[in-house]
Amino acid sequence: MRGILEGCVLAVIAEGETYGYEILARLETCGFETLLEGTLYPVLTRLEKKGLIACRRAKSPYGPVRKYYSVTESGEKALDSFKANYKKITAAADTVLKGE
Amino acid sequence: MKDSYVFYTDKLGKKYLDVFEQIEMYVQSQNVDDHTKEERMGELLDIFLSAEKMGKPVHKITGNDLEQFCETFCSDFGVKNRILFVLDWMKSIAKVLVFVSVLDLLFPESAEVSGSGASAWEHFSSLNISGYFIGIFTAGVLAMILNIVLRRIMFKKKQISMKILKAASALTAVLGFVIIFYFMELNSLRLFNCPVWLVLGISGVYLCLHYLLRGRHMKREKVKFFDLVQEESHKEFAEEMEKKYEKARKKNLKKGKGELSVGTFLEKEEKDCNRTEKMKCFYYILPLIVIGSAFLTTWKIDGFDGVTDAMIFIAINLVIQYTLMTGIWKITWIGVKERREWIRKKRDEIERGV
Numbered sequence: 001m002r003g004i005l006e007g008c009v010l011a012v013i014a015e016g017e018t019y020g021y022e023i024l025a026r027l028e029t030c031g032f033e034t035l036l037e038g039t040l041y042p043v044l045t046r047l048e049k050k051g052l053i054a055c056r057r058a059k060s061p062y063g064p065v066r067k068y069y070s071v072t073e074s075g076e077k078a079l080d081s082f083k084a085n086y087k088k089i090t091a092a093a094d095t096v097l098k099g100e
Numbered sequence: 101m102k103d104s105y106v107f108y109t110d111k112l113g114k115k116y117l118d119v120f121e122q123i124e125m126y127v128q129s130q131n132v133d134d135h136t137k138e139e140r141m142g143e144l145l146d147i148f149l150s151a152e153k154m155g156k157p158v159h160k161i162t163g164n165d166l167e168q169f170c171e172t173f174c175s176d177f178g179v180k181n182r183i184l185f186v187l188d189w190m191k192s193i194a195k196v197l198v199f200v201s202v203l204d205l206l207f208p209e210s211a212e213v214s215g216s217g218a219s220a221w222e223h224f225s226s227l228n229i230s231g232y233f234i235g236i237f238t239a240g241v242l243a244m245i246l247n248i249v250l251r252r253i254m255f256k257k258k259q260i261s262m263k264i265l266k267a268a269s270a271l272t273a274v275l276g277f278v279i280i281f282y283f284m285e286l287n288s289l290r291l292f293n294c295p296v297w298l299v300l301g302i303s304g305v306y307l308c309l310h311y312l313l314r315g316r317h318m319k320r321e322k323v324k325f326f327d328l329v330q331e332e333s334h335k336e337f338a339e340e341m342e343k344k345y346e347k348a349r350k351k352n353l354k355k356g357k358g359e360l361s362v363g364t365f366l367e368k369e370e371k372d373c374n375r376t377e378k379m380k381c382f383y384y385i386l387p388l389i390v391i392g393s394a395f396l397t398t399w400k401i402d403g404f405d406g407v408t409d410a411m412i413f414i415a416i417n418l419v420i421q422y423t424l425m426t427g428i429w430k431i432t433w434i435g436v437k438e439r440r441e442w443i444r445k446k447r448d449e450i451e452r453g454v
Contacts, residue, residue: 020143021150024161038162038172041140045176062149063108064142 007082008032009043010071013053014079017070019060020044044069052078105142108149116148119158119166122255126170129251131244132177133184135314140173170255184314189244191310193236194303201300239276246272337438341369362450366443373436373443383429387421 012018012026024040047053052075060066071079112120123144127137151161162169250268345365352360395414397403404410 019146021147024147024151025154028160038169038175041143041173042176060146060149062111062146062153064105064145064149066146067139067143 003082004086005032005039006043006047007079007086009040010047010052010075010079010082013047013069014071014076017068019066019068023069047075050078051075104138105145108145112145112148113152116152116158119162120145120148122166123162123170123173125251125255126167127174129248129255130174130177130181131185131248132174132181133188135184136177136181144173167255187310188314189240191307193240194306194310196236197299197303198307201296201303204296205300235279235282239279242279243272243276337442341439341442362446366446369439369443373439376432376436380429383425383432384422387418387425391417391421 008027008030009023012023015026018026020040023044027040044053048055048069051072053069054072055067055069057065057067109117109120124141127141147161148158151158246268254264345360345362348365348368349360352358391414394417395410398413399410404413
């Protein structure tokens with residue numbers, strides 16, 4: 001589940017430079033509502049540490065400093081790899097679950 | 101520049117603010133370095149402000165189990181963050197050791213004067229370094245344990261107020277000083293003698309390295325004490341002034357002086373502000389009077405060993421007194437500025453007929 005969430009967060013960031021609330025809102029519309037509960041921040045930290053995303057700091061319209069995330073080159077490669085693996089795994093899981 | 105998140109928490113509504121403060125309590129009990137805490141809480145505050153603006157209830161962000169949220173929120177705080185916290189904390193120890201080393205150089209405990217003209221820098225003295233270090237270390241560990249325990253209790257039992265936490269913090273600080281003083285005075289605890297120049301050197305090098313490696317980017321985020329005072333003062337200021345006006349109005353009626361108009365009240369407040377501003381010179385003359393009296397008293401009882409001793413006495417007292425008075429004046433001036441701002445806003449409201 002952690003791996004899937006990392007991949008999905010990476011995919012959202014790859015759509016364009018974004019920030020924390022936008023990522024949450026996007027994932028929520030895709031159905032991740034009940035999974036988030038604090039997991040977003042450690043995921044973002046891990047992705048940053050791995051060098052898959054970069055961040056820049058700027059003042060938000062509300063006052064506090066906001067971190068804007070964008071995907072790096074290695075992040076794009078990691079995303080492609082995640083998508084390929086995910087397709088493989090879901091295809092295999094479908095096969096098992098359908099009893100074929 | 102006010103970059104820290106603490107200056108924007110008042111933009112949250114009550115429900116969001118309550119939850120935010122609880123999460124902050126939890127994060128502070130984790131004993132992670134200030135930089136990590138600042139970044140994480142800043143991001144959370146931005147998300148809370150955005151979500152509140154969109155009309156989302158707070159549980160949509162945190163879920164229904166706040167403790168679970170906090171555990172996950174802090175799950176990536178690792179050993180490195182704790183080590184950085186300890187290194188930041190040891191900076192305070194290093195500052196104290198630099199201070200006591202300099203004092204020991206100026207007032208050596210046992211100095212062998214080799215003829216006339218020997219300066220303080222030529223004397224080597226041994227500090228009770230074991231005593232200082234163990235005392236400060238013990239006090240620091242005690243403060244850390246209390247911080248974790250108290251904040252965890254406050255996180256679980258929401259009805260315990262900030263006042264209790266502040267009182268407990270003050271008590272911890274006093275206990276810390278008592279422990280440090282006790283170990284300093286334990287002369288039997290001279291486990292090893294250490295030349296004061298070595299203590300000064302090691303502490304000085306530590307502080308320089310700390311500044312080079314962490315200090316430069318932490319300076320950007322550091323919440324200045326006077327900015328915090330101004331922020332705290334600003335939050336409840338309007339409410340306090342309204343209460344003050346009500347009190348003055350009721351007093352006037354009680355004394356049979358009739359209704360106290362807002363305009364009259366504002367004029368009185370403005371006169372008070374002007375009077376306080378004129379008293380600025382008092383804050384700088386008072387230390388001279390105090391130092392002068394202390395100097396004369398000490399001189400009369402032959403308290404000085406010589407001219408150098410007297411000059412060092414005056415210099416140290418000047419530094420302490422003026423630092424104190426400058427701080428007190430700054431806090432007073434913050435109050436005056438807030439009052440003037442409030443008076444100006446109130447006059448604008450009256451003119452607009454609000």
